[in-house]
Amino acid sequence: MSDSVSLSAQVVILAPFVAAILGLLVARNRPAGALISIAGAAVSLVAGAHVLYAIHHGPFSPEVPTVGPLPLGQLKMPLTLLVDELSAIVVVAVAIVGLAVQLFSQWYLHDDDRYGVFVASVSLFLSAMFLVVLSGDLVLTLIGWEVMGWCSYLLIGHNSRKESANKAATKAFLVTRIADLAFVIGLIILASGVSTTSITAVIDGWPDLPAASLTAAFLCLLIGVAGKSAQFPFHDWLPDAMEGPTPASALIHAATMVAAGTFFLARLFPIFVLSDPARLALAMITAVTMVGAAIIAFGQSDLKRMLAYSTLSQIALMLSALAVAPASVGAGPGVLHLLSHAMFKALLFLAIGWLSVLVAGTAAAKMSGGVRYHPQLRLPIAIGLLALAGVPPLVGFVSKESILGAAYDNVTELGSLSGWIVLVSFGVTVVLTAAYCTRAWLVLTHLSPADEAVRRASLAASRTVVDVSLVEIFTEPAPGTVRDSSGTPGQPAAEVEHDHGHAGIFPGARVSIGALAFLSVVGGLIIFTPLVGVEPHLVWGLAASSLLLILVAWLSVRRMAAMNSSGDAADFLGARRIALFDRGFGVDGIYVAVVSPVVRLARIVVTADRDLIDASVRSTVVATRWAGAASERAHTRKPSDYLVWLLLGLLVVGVSGVTLW
Amino acid sequence: MSQAVVSVNAGLLLPVLAPAAGAAIILVTDVVVQHLRRTHYVIALLSLLVGAAATVAGLGLGRVAGEARRTLCLPDGGQCMYVADSVTSTLQLAALLTAALTLLLSWPDDKLESPGGTAVIVSLVLAATAGATAVAGARDLGTWLVALELATLPTVALVALRGARSAISGAVALLTAALVSFGLLALAAGLWYTATGSGFLTPVAALAMVGDPTRRPILVLAVVVAIAGIGFKLSLVPFHAWTPEAYDGAPLPIAAFLAGVSKIAALAALLVMIRAIAPLGAPPLAAIAIVSAVSMTLGNIMALRQNGVIRLLAWSTVAQAGWVVLPLAAVSSSAVHASGAYLLAYVLATLLAFAVIAALVQIRGAARARDLAQYRGLLGDHPILASALALALLSLAGLPPGILGLVAKVAALRPVVDSELWLLAVIAAFNAVLGVAVYLRWLLVVISTSDPAAKVPAPAVPDGVSPVAATVARVHPATLVAVGFTAVALVVTSLSPQTLVGMLGI
């Protein structure tokens, strides 16, 4: 039994890894690539399900070997996997989303010449995510963590012909990487304390060690988590990452990688609760992020970017659960929201991606009324938005309420500052979330007569020139990006989407969306299974008041939308403000301010390398030449001068000999 | 009063007697039969080889400390004036073979024709060689002084006898330095005698002085003045200035002789004195350290600026002389061996370089063979000669494949390090770099592809006939023998340095 669990756990990671390598080898062969990638994800799902099943039905050894321990003297590095309920349930969730995304990609990128590379990267990403989830060793976590980042880079920059995609990819990787530097130090501190990188040993050993070190370690880790999970102040890369193909966004930038930080902190929760300063820091970060991102989300002129900001906000929610949950409650609420968010956010992304294909763009203006024209999307999107807003009985409601419960417990039991911070910001976020969900729904269902005429014309046009546009997409230079250029809002960055509106969606993609939608509806029931160690702990008063808040938000946004001819509540803000929202309030400037001194320093270094260090080397040559010229002048070739030297030499040698010998 | 008459073992003295006798025979022959040329060379070579054969018995002696063959000893078991141990024998062998090789190089050289004819040249070479071998065995002040002068004075004439203006200049530079230096040597001998009261240059004599501490400064002064006097012959800065003049002015084989036999004689003389004072437990010799450091540095710096290969080799000699005496800064028996080993490696490599130049003189003419820039593309034109030259240069630079030079460097640095003369060692390290720059500068020219621009104006030649091969003369077989012998010796000793180093004993 235990062996089969070990094997399954290994297969979970290996299957997509092998799929990635095989996929690269057959990258030119589309059907083979599709088969391999889907099979990889499917095998992982099956193996993950087996692990999940086995855990609850029999004894198993949680430590699963991988490549064997490394011989490093005093440092123990067992490199084992850790299989338990937490990891198993997350594995299944990730595998579901992964499979769905693979299926969806097959349709979404069916005319992309780099489909094979794309799905191979996704497979590699899945493997890395599984590694993070199953990791029982800090180093394995770090490996998965960083490989995910690299895959994110590759996938955001998938369309590397597009300058904006390249920029976004570079930015995403750099920002997360820089945050990860602190993460690495945090890991090193954690490992140093107990001279091992085994997570179980770390959890067992740290309670006896100085709290200050623990806090330092967690503060470092939090920076890394904030980077990967796109929390303030590292959040700005995520909206830009929407340059990547939508399936990638659904998988990486909604469901999995950005939530990995939550999982990691949940994994270390037993010692994380020991460090109040770190928890307070996390609470503050998440509070700022959840509220700020929700506000920005409301004002986005691009719905995909709106989803990105909403992701920031939701991730902040799950993290905040970890910041406030009392030790007795555990990491359950955060993980629960991770799972539910994975489902409904992936659903939303895929659905929006589908719609974007149909309407050839993700800008609010383009999508306006999209659902009306494409009613097959009405249900998935509605489910997704409702779940996002936290309307019962959808999964979002359940998970959010459990977070609320955890915060409440914190306030009542511990009464710590972080509990209050989270509670208050949670309330604000509920309103804002409902507001932007409402806005999105209204935009999608709105249709003015004038728009309809335009739409018909443009659709007709696009269909007549469909072949040309296909060619153009690949040959013409991409439209310049707007975000980094002088602050003038141009077209939303993710505007150009592949036009496969003429092609019917593949059944696999349809099934994947359906499955996600189903899970978003019924996923809330998971809380009643023993799969997640969360007691259903709903504070009915809070739940009711949050529902009230949602209702208020719904009504007020409807009013605002009605006041605009476009049906977009955000237009209420005015074009200039929307531009500001689109730029994410110009946080980019901070990054530029941080990076540009580094580049200046680099210039100084190059100059110093040449004019200081190397010049001192060259100066020896000059000195040699000079000495040579001087001694050549001294060599007059006059014998009488030489005799002077000779006798002078006698004196020098004689005096030095007599005095020094 | 006792009849203090020494016993004589002529067999032991053969390394000295053979070339001396050869010189005498040649002079007599010349009186009898005039205008002989080849005969003189044959006699000379024979006498040198006989002398060389006589040294073989002494090689590798001294594995047991103090083991040596002695003669000219005072009757009542006293001291000996001639001691042939391994160091002596090795230096003698080196001197004799070097002399033979320089004779091989000069064999076909008509320019050496002089008023006295070949006989004068050859007998002068033999006499100087005899001086060199004699000084190696000398253990008394008289032999030491006379033999040194015997090794020096003929070289002045040999340089001058080329007759060219530059030769006279070189001879004058050499002469003045030699005269003054001999004066210093005489003073050194006088001081030694005054300090020790003995005419012997032996540890016994030096130790006799120990009881009288007031005389110690005199002994010290004797040693340092001797260093100054011998420094001239070794081309140590600041006693070096004659070197480029004399090398450049002298006929090529004589330059090789100056670079080889003269240096052996000088070092042999220095070693005699150093070995005499070594048992005193002397601290490091600052005088040698200074001279060595300055020599290396100045020699390398100047060699870097030379555009003529002979002058370059002359300055390289100056630098290498610094390396030769480097270990002697630490006055010890191992330093003596190291110094000897370095000298042998240097002489071998330098001889090969001179031999290659001599061959090139015959092929390309003196002007081209002496101009560094004309070595461009040598590797393509004369691969074998160029390879031999490369080997010689790399040995001088102390880089593999010239492992002999590398080992010599190791040997030379070791006593310095053992005595913890860190500053000197670091200076030596920097000079190793400068030295590499010197020799690689030459080597770079050699291995460069010949300048295509220079080849364009060459006259059209029929296909299949190399323009070079069509015009050049052949290398004289004697020169080829010299090149081959030294090259093979260098390769063999590079693979197994023990064959060379081991001769000096342990």
Added chain:
Amino acid sequence: MIHLWLPLLLVCVLAGAGAYGVIARRNAVLVLIGVELILNAANLLFVTTASVRGDQLRTGYVLTLFLITIAAAEMGVALAVILALFRDRGHIDLSEPGS
């Protein structure tokens, strides 16, 4: 009976004068004179030491005789070279650079 400082001082003076003469003169023959003075300083040192501390081998005296002879031999070669120099250049000025 003699105080040794007298002859020794003379040795020093002769050596110094010789050194001066070697450097301060341009004429090659005059340089030779300086060299002779240095040699004579050495000779005097030998003789002085020998006469106050004679050894069995009579080293001091014998070496003095040797040195005198060597000086003569040197002088012969030196003058030949100097004459060659003169024939070549028309002067024997040592402070003229060689070619």
Added chain:
Amino acid sequence: MILLFAALAIPAVAGTALILSGRGSRPLSGGNANMLSLVASLATAAFVLAAVIARPVVDQQWLPSLGIRLQFAVDGISAPLLILTAALSVAVVVHAGSRPPHGGSPATFYGCLQLVELGALATFFARDAIIFYVSFEIVLIPMWVLISRYGDSRDLVARADASGRFVLFTVLGSTLMLIGILALVQASGTASLDALAASRGAGLERHTQIIIAALLLVGLSIKIPVFPLHTWLPPAHTIAPTAGSVMLAAVLLKMGTYGVVRLVIAPLPIGFGALAPAFAILGVAGIIWGGLACLVENDLKRLIAYSSVAHMGFVVLGLSSGTTVGLQAALFANIAHGVVSALLFFLVGGLKERWGSADLATARAALREVSPRLGFALIVGFAASLGLPGLVGFWGEFLAMYSAWNPAPDRPLLLMRVLVVVAVLGAGVAAGYSLRVLRLIWSGDRTTPAHTDARGGEWSVLAVLVCSVLVLGVAPGLVLNSTAKDVAAITAEVSR
């Protein structure tokens, strides 16, 4: 024993024969020379592999007068380096087969490569300190010839300058090292590296150890190279032909760090301990300096050279920690840098030949568009270069930082930890320059001027190296297990 001699004799004989046959009336053709060289390299590699498995020991008299013995052996520390050397020697020959050298006779080119291999192998085989030095020097002249004759053909002055710098810097370093070796041998009375390691500096006073260690470290630092003694590296790499750059970066630099382990850390623990903080500071300075220089450097080959300086900084940091982890990290990072820099230099060499220059400022076709294989290899190479976990570059850097965070008891803890923080920033800079390069040459939409993708020998070399990057990244135990035992023997005394 015969394995060892064969592994050394084959490159020696083949190299000499090739050099000599490249001249004269009927020089060897390029193809034949390549074949011959390939056969020799493969045979050498086979013998090296056999020697690594069989672990023969050679101990013969060579120069008794100086007490130098021909002592050769293989242990866990040298085994990975030997395999790396032998494998890369095959790789450069294969690569040169598809992109032939220019600038002189091909036979001489291959001969010099063989001699470089000989020197590197002999260095890693040597167990006598002086033989180590001699072997160390063997590589110089062949490498000098490779740079000065087969280097970038456009600028003769730059070629002479680069090759001269290389050889002069290295000679300075090795001569200082020789002085250190001689002092070490004198002080401890043996030249056997095993005996030296076993004695662990017993009987040597602290100040003696410090002086000797300082000499050795300065000498070896030039070879490694450690900031600020690195300025010979960028020109040498830039000018050298591809094969030269590869051997230089992947093999020759390793001789320096290997020397530090063998000659300094093992025999002089106290002396090294005293100097380790300064050594570590310079190493970390190199990480930052090299990384920053890469951020704005426009010549791709120079950029990779500077990145080498940065990577070797991590090796230095690991060595300085004085712990088993640190040494393991350093030795692994050594191998890792060997593989990664070989990959990058093969790539960049090929690119430079295609482009005509390695200037990043020139707009060119995006590699991903016109040559996906090169593009793929490049992206793997730079991912490894920035220390992406899961690839070979990660382990060394991570473990080096861990070891410096927990250094041996006699190291200044605070300083070392500050250094780790700074080194981590260097890792961030590495990400910056790696992505910069990828953005400039890998991505984009230009497809002109088109050039050929890697094929045949070039592609197989690149593919094998990419695989090594992955395999060693996934299974670092392959190297770490080899070195573990011998490292433990060294550090057991250093740290406890």
Added chain:
Amino acid sequence: MTTLDILFAAVGLITAASAVLAVTTHHLVHAALWLVVTLGTLAGCYLILGAELVALVQLLIYVGAVVVLVLFALMLTRAPIGSSPEHSASLVQRVAAALIGAGTTALFASVLLPALGGELRTTRAGDTQSIATQLFGSWVWPFELLSLLLLVALIAALAVSRMPTTPTIPTTPMIPTTLTTRTSVDDIPAKTGGESA
């Protein structure tokens, strides 16, 4: 002060003075003559020190042969009869020479005099017979080498002086060199230097 002291002081003073004059006088021939005085009085010193044989040889070889050679050389190189300061080096060099000469004297004196200067010793008569015995007995080896040296020096001198050189100046008349010829002599090197360069 012993008698010998006084005697030696007197003779030695002359020796020292004439030595200094020999290296400072501006008359070439005077320099040679002062050298004669020096060597001669030095022979006197040897006598005082009891070395009769050496003194005799000194007179015989040095004064008799070497000085004659010097004088010949002066004549053959057309030394001017009168005062000719141009045969001395530049003032700077002479100052340097004075410093170095003084330095040499000081160096030797500082070593020799403190060690031995105070000693009062009897001089022993150098018995000529034992010197001869030792010379041809114990010292036979260097003596023979010396004879080889003499032979070689003779041949070398002969060969060098018979060496055909290409005279760079047309044979000038064998008249005593005057100031005018000196200038012409000075001109020549400049000319030839220009040629060689």
